[in-house]
Amino acid sequence: MTKSRQQSQGMCRACGYVGTKATMTKHQATCAERQPSAGPTHEVYRFRVSGAYLPAYWMDVEVTPVATLDDLDGFLRDIWLECCGHLSSFTIGPQDDFGSFEAKRIKQPPLSKLDLHAGEKFGYTYDFGSSTDLMVQVQAFESVRGKATGKVKLLARNLPPVLGCSVCEEPAKWAHSWEYDEATGGPLLYCGRHGKTSRDEQLPVVNSPRMGVCAYEGGSDDSWPPAASKLAVEPKPAEGKAKKAAKAPVKQTDGS
Numbered sequence: 001m002t003k004s005r006q007q008s009q010g011m012c013r014a015c016g017y018v019g020t021k022a023t024m025t026k027h028q029a030t031c032a033e034r035q036p037s038a039g040p041t042h043e044v045y046r047f048r049v050s051g052a053y054l055p056a057y058w059m060d061v062e063v064t065p066v067a068t069l070d071d072l073d074g075f076l077r078d079i080w081l082e083c084c085g086h087l088s089s090f091t092i093g094p095q096d097d098f099g100s101f102e103a104k105r106i107k108q109p110p111l112s113k114l115d116l117h118a119g120e121k122f123g124y125t126y127d128f129g130s131s132t133d134l135m136v137q138v139q140a141f142e143s144v145r146g147k148a149t150g151k152v153k154l155l156a157r158n159l160p161p162v163l164g165c166s167v168c169e170e171p172a173k174w175a176h177s178w179e180y181d182e183a184t185g186g187p188l189l190y191c192g193r194h195g196k197t198s199r200d201e202q203l204p205v206v207n208s209p210r211m212g213v214c215a216y217e218g219g220s221d222d223s224w225p226p227a228a229s230k231l232a233v234e235p236k237p238a239e240g241k242a243k244k245a246a247k248a249p250v251k252q253t254d255g256s
Helices: 021-030 069-081 242-247
Strands: 009-012 018-020 041-051 058-063 088-091 102-104 121-126 132-145 152-158 174-180 187-190 202-204
Touching: 009 021, 009 058, 018 021, 021 041, 021 058, 021 132, 021 152, 058 069, 069 088, 069 121, 069 132, 069 152
Parallel strands: none
Antiparallel strands: 009 018, 009 152, 041 058, 041 132, 058 152, 088 102, 088 121, 121 132, 174 187, 174 202
16 A cells, blocks of 8 residues: 555646645635636535545545535545445534434435534445445635536545555555455555456455445546656646646645
């Protein structure tokens, strides 16, 4: 899996900016491409969603107040989690002797009714057998310009971690579905040469905290963002911004 000294970086979907979690948080608050210079405004929540035990996997999403936890659940399943139609739940609300309130897949009130504030965190679990646990942090409740294009919108996503084969350190292509690395807690990884001829016990390496679990083979948007190793050679702009990005190269940070 990723080495501990590496800081996870992500890319802004609107403009192609590349930065760490901390710098991406600051960037999203001021990104000129995310907010047009003129037009009506609407209010949104900005969430940071991370792997609870694999924090190198993360994304920033914009969610309208009329959206529900069901809407967020569907988004997370589509881009990061769905493999076999497993159950899921959010853990949100006050704690008591019986545990936290679990907002399961039933009809939910809009987020505006949940009294969410910046800095608050809540949990999410997909699949109660081979679970994938996420942490959602409310980064802001803010006004943005432009017309809302959907209830949940991807703002930024981590660049795929650089992962090496457990045998030779060449780029990993396969994740074993039940052999785990004791040092990282993640699945053992193999390159094309060291992966077994039979792929029955192996799953493709994908940019998701569910990599190597159950039957997960990837989500709806695995072609974006590009791998970090490709940025220096061929920076790729966010979809829909190709012409603008050609005039303004992708910004890089120092990883601080």
